[in-house]
Amino acid sequence: MRLGRLGPIGAEVPVVWQGDEAHDLREVTTDLDAAFWTSGGPDVVRRRLETGDLPLLDGAEGMRIGAPIARPGAVVCVGLNYAAHAAESGAPPPKQPVIFLKTPNTVGGPNDDVRIPPRSNKTDWEVELGVVIGRPASYLGSPDESIGCVAGFVLTNDLSERTFQLEESGGQWSKGKCCPGFTPTGPWLVTPDELDHGSLALRSWVNGEPRQDSSTADMVFGVEHLVWNLSQYLALEPGDLLLTGTPEGVGLSGRFPYLHAGDVCELEIPGLGRQRQTFV
Ligand code: ZN
Numbered sequence: 001m002r003l004g005r006l007g008p009i010g011a012e013v014p015v016v017w018q019g020d021e022a023h024d025l026r027e028v029t030t031d032l033d034a035a036f037w038t039s040g041g042p043d044v045v046r047r048r049l050e051t052g053d054l055p056l057l058d059g060a061e062g063m064r065i066g067a068p069i070a071r072p073g074a075v076v077c078v079g080l081n082y083a084a085h086a087a088e089s090g091a092p093p094p095k096q097p098v099i100f101l102k103t104p105n106t107v108g109g110p111n112d113d114v115r116i117p118p119r120s121n122k123t124d125w126e127v128e129l130g131v132v133i134g135r136p137a138s139y140l141g142s143p144d145e146s147i148g149c150v151a152g153f154v155l156t157n158d159l160s161e162r163t164f165q166l167e168e169s170g171g172q173w174s175k176g177k178c179c180p181g182f183t184p185t186g187p188w189l190v191t192p193d194e195l196d197h198g199s200l201a202l203r204s205w206v207n208g209e210p211r212q213d214s215s216t217a218d219m220v221f222g223v224e225h226l227v228w229n230l231s232q233y234l235a236l237e238p239g240d241l242l243l244t245g246t247p248e249g250v251g252l253s254g255r256f257p258y259l260h261a262g263d264v265c266e267l268e269i270p271g272l273g274r275q276r277q278t279f280v
Helices: 034-038 041-051 083-088 162-167 223-231
Strands: 002-006 013-018 021-024 075-079 098-102 127-133 150-157 201-206 209-215 241-243 264-269 273-278
Touching: 013 041, 034 041, 127 201, 127 223, 127 264, 150 241, 150 264, 150 273, 223 241
Parallel strands: 075 241
Antiparallel strands: 002 013, 013 021, 075 098, 127 150, 127 241, 201 209, 201 264, 264 273
């Protein structure tokens, strides 16, 4: 199932897509939030799709695409989770998952303009597979239990300001990760039954020129291991967003210029759609 949210910032309408048609989910739920995931919302939507009685959303084609999830309680991110990206960052591949946090208010629509932060001259892109938690995950017994706790997968851009992250941070990265609009998410969420999350291509472009081109098969720690491992340290809650790390080909490598006003960043994971941000 392909779920999302359409409409102006702060007034998005939950929808489910069938082909190109967006069905209005307001008869089922007010939002794609923790209450939706924990109350069996996806099963209700599936049944309503089968019976064919969900209304279409008028004017859906012309609407802004919002993030496909309500504001999460937490955005937990994994660093250095692709060996070649760790190398270009000057770090060895980690022996344990490395995490940092982004503030939930960084989550925005996939095609919203992003403001280059004041004083920034090292704003950087990071295409990533995002995992949305659907059931509480705390002290899971094994990685086999992880996917049962996943509501779905999304495309994300883990935007980063490298000076803030690495030179003004005191050693903890979140200062360079939490600028307004720094987590474009979407265009839609796909439920785990419809996606082989272990072999997804991830690509990014800046002004039409290729930057990143890799596969989730190259992760140091896969999704199942990450959810299980993190659950030993923190309680993942329904609606939380987990960013699973980025492959090589970012500005930090020194091979490409950083982002400036007027640049256009595009990202894609086949099955999870495409993003296009203009930097202002
Ligand atoms: Zn990242």
